[in-house]
Amino acid sequence: MAEITPIVMPKWGLSMKEGKVNAWLVEVGTRIEVGMPILDVETDKIANEVEAPDAGLLRRQLAAEGDVLPVKALLGVLAEESVSDAEIDAFIAAYQVPDEGDGEEDETGPSDQHVEVDGIRVRYQQTGSGSPVLLIHGFGGDLNNWLFNIDELASRHTVIALDLPAHGASDVRLPASHDLAGMAAFVHRFLQETGYTRVDIMAHSMGGAIAVQLAQDVPDAVGKLVLVSPCGFGEAINMGYVDGFIDAESRRDLKPVLGLLLADPSAVTRAMVDESLRYKRLDGVQDALRALRDAMFADGRQRALPGLALDVKRHPLLLLWGRDDQVVPVAHAEAVPDGTKTVLYEASGHMCHMDHAAEVNPVVLAFLEGS
Incomplete structure (x- = not known):
């Protein structure tokens, strides 16, 4: 035939x-x-x-x-x-x-699940089989930020992707302590509630700083780290993006802000803008995002820099960064500890895991498997 x-x-x-x-x-x-x-x-x-x-x-x-x-x-x-x-x-x-x-494929694909952590209802998805990998999104994001990566990772691993508090379809409420240490502790309690004692983590932006903080605070709970344009390695951050995302109330205001995330701003669709607006218009979201901003980025800078003290012998680190990142400067990649594996992507912005998913996914899998 x-x-x-x-x-x-x-x-x-x-x-x-x-x-x-x-x-x-x-x-x-x-x-x-x-x-x-x-x-x-x-x-x-x-x-x-x-x-x-x-x-x-x-x-x-x-x-x-x-x-x-x-x-x-x-x-x-x-x-x-x-x-x-x-x-x-x-x-x-x-x-x-x-x-x-x-x-x-459809029968084993991810579906929404929920768990209560400290009284906060958290949405997450779990798919695949093998050693567990936790996915943590960034400020204003949700688990759909991993839609170009989750299937490839799940071909060899159990993948758990969550919506952080006040994000996605989780409760519009923050933990009582929502600075970096507080958010890391919350993620650890999420892992305990879902039955995981130790995971590798792939995390983006603010989620990257949360992952590193968790690795330092509860080192036995974390194995390898894959960080995409992470916070936590330098003070600078584009507050025009952070504040613009919080304050935008119309498509016209929000679209250019979302365009800062990608190498090609035209990839931001009307549907993407509308979905972000629907999320932002939920009761309490803007107040929660402002509170999180104030805890994480007071005075227009990153308040905590856990990445500078990361022990990459205990927690091997793969760092992925777009050279055209307009949110967290790619120059922060120079501050990573010796022994870090760093991959920089041309024609890529703050979300190289979306801009270059076909290149990123094999690199991540090889790193997780020890290559």
């Missing part, structure tokens, strides 16, 4: 049901390599490039610019020149979009 490989609409995150094709990035006849960007797709979260999961010769482009198609819909076809057009036509005619929930 002729070998024909489908290119399908990816599923980025639990809530994604469909995507809009913005553009093909390659022409028919292109030799595709694994990881090559081949399409630009927009979801209700963000616009991003689709990297090829398989190699082959691109024979057909079935999705046109502007098409809105469900997850797993057929977008294109890879096949060698030896495969006839008739065989490809037959493959396309027979292809059916799987029903939602069909297949092992």
